[in-house]
Amino acid sequence: MAVGEYVSVASQRDSEQALIRLEKWELEHEPDEEFDELASICRQRGLSEATARQVVTELHAHDALGAHLDAELGIDPDELTNPWAAAIASSISFTIGALLPVLAVLLPPPEWRIITAFIAVLAALGLTGWLSAKLGKCGGLSCGCSSAVRWRWQ
Numbered sequence: 001m002a003v004g005e006y007v008s009v010a011s012q013r014d015s016e017q018a019l020i021r022l023e024k025w026e027l028e029h030e031p032d033e034e035f036d037e038l039a040s041i042c043r044q045r046g047l048s049e050a051t052a053r054q055v056v057t058e059l060h061a062h063d064a065l066g067a068h069l070d071a072e073l074g075i076d077p078d079e080l081t082n083p084w085a086a087a088i089a090s091s092i093s094f095t096i097g098a099l100l101p102v103l104a105v106l107l108p109p110p111e112w113r114i115i116t117a118f119i120a121v122l123a124a125l126g127l128t129g130w131l132s133a134k135l136g137k138c139g140g141l142s143c144g145c146s147s148a149v150r151w152r153w154q
């Protein structure tokens with residue numbers, strides 16, 4: 001689980017870094033096209049032509065790369081994904097999530113093991129779904145349930 005999460009997030013980080021390099025290259029080699037591209041994004045967000053060009057001029061004077069990364073790609077270069085943090089969080093949550101069903105099988109008398117394991121798995125799925133919905137700011141019971149099902153079947 002942790003290795004899979006590390007690989008997934010590391011490839012996402014590699015993609016983000018490649019996009020940042022591409023954007024730097026475009027700003028150095030095609031500054032006029034980049035200016036027009038950002039002005040176009042500003043116009044699509046409701047600014048007039050003159051205001052859009054003024055905004056882009058000021059953004060370029062302050063932090064051109066940051067402005068392009070934010071507007072075009074939604075990337076903050078100071079907040080890239082961290083594959084180690086994702087791997088550690090995945091291994092901790094997997095261990096905690098697996099502990100409840102394991103205890104439900106080991107602790108009760110043999111005749112109660114199946115029903116307690118069943119209830120413990122449902123409780124663990126509900127808890128992890130609710131937690132992932134809360135952490136993902138998804139909200140709502142259906143979102144939490146679908147998160148739990150997706151997590152279990154990955």
Ligand SMILES: [Zn+2]
Nearest residue numbers: 026034068072
């Ligand atoms: Zn660009």
